[in-house]
Amino acid sequence: MSSQVEQNERAFQKQETVFSGRKRLLGKAARQSQLRYSKSIGLGFKTPREAIEGTYVDKKCPFTSNVSIRGRILRGVVLSTKMKRTITVRRDYLHYIKKYNRYEKRHSNLSAHVSPCFVVKEGDVVTVGQCRPLKDRHLQRRQGRSPGRHLGRQEAVPSFLSRAVPLA
Template sequence: MAIGLNVTEPEGTCSHEDCPFHGNLSVRGQVLEGEVASTDMDKTIVVEREYDVFVPKYDRYMKRRSRVPAHQPDCLDVEVGDTVSIAETRPLSKTKSHVVVEVTDGGDA
């Protein structure tokens, strides 16, 4: 089933209703890319994004990071250090409004 993004559909299957590929969860809005920082929670991962912010006073760039909690469908196998793409969706919990749609790169590969 196409989800409206240019991503490869996972080989595995799942029957969870909050899966954009095999359930009825729609994706909309931003598609972000980042590195998986934590997989300790059940069905939730934390994706860390690093970006540069210009500081005019020092005429330099400063590194900042943001940590985004995202839903992990059962059909995608994600580990710490992987680079993933996450898409915005309806709020799934108090903090989760994103879902993993693609594992683009392994950490050690």
């Protein structure tokens, strides 16, 4: 398994759900089957081809590790990709002011873990799913990507009750 997995960290990289100490049987033909764990996260999202056939190891990836997506599904625009496997997502929304009978623009930023099976650039519209706390500030997990640049307009946030967020 060590020859099939990217080893670019100081520690030995392996998936927790795959046993790599399997003994070979003498006299049998060696199979070239790759030991890799991947799963479907549900909620209408497909498992990316890179997660199934890739060689990366990420213990916080929802497709190749033991992290479940539950709670809210959010959409936003990628603000920053400067951290390793972490992006900053900006969510624009309108807040109603009762006294003036008008709305004001507001925004909130959140940090999201991005799996190595996705290629994300600044300005992309991403779908983020909530999971258990991964770190002190990482409370979200990135699910999908819509290529294109943010044009300054507010994007309609999908209903959280429908859970049918298209993965583009």
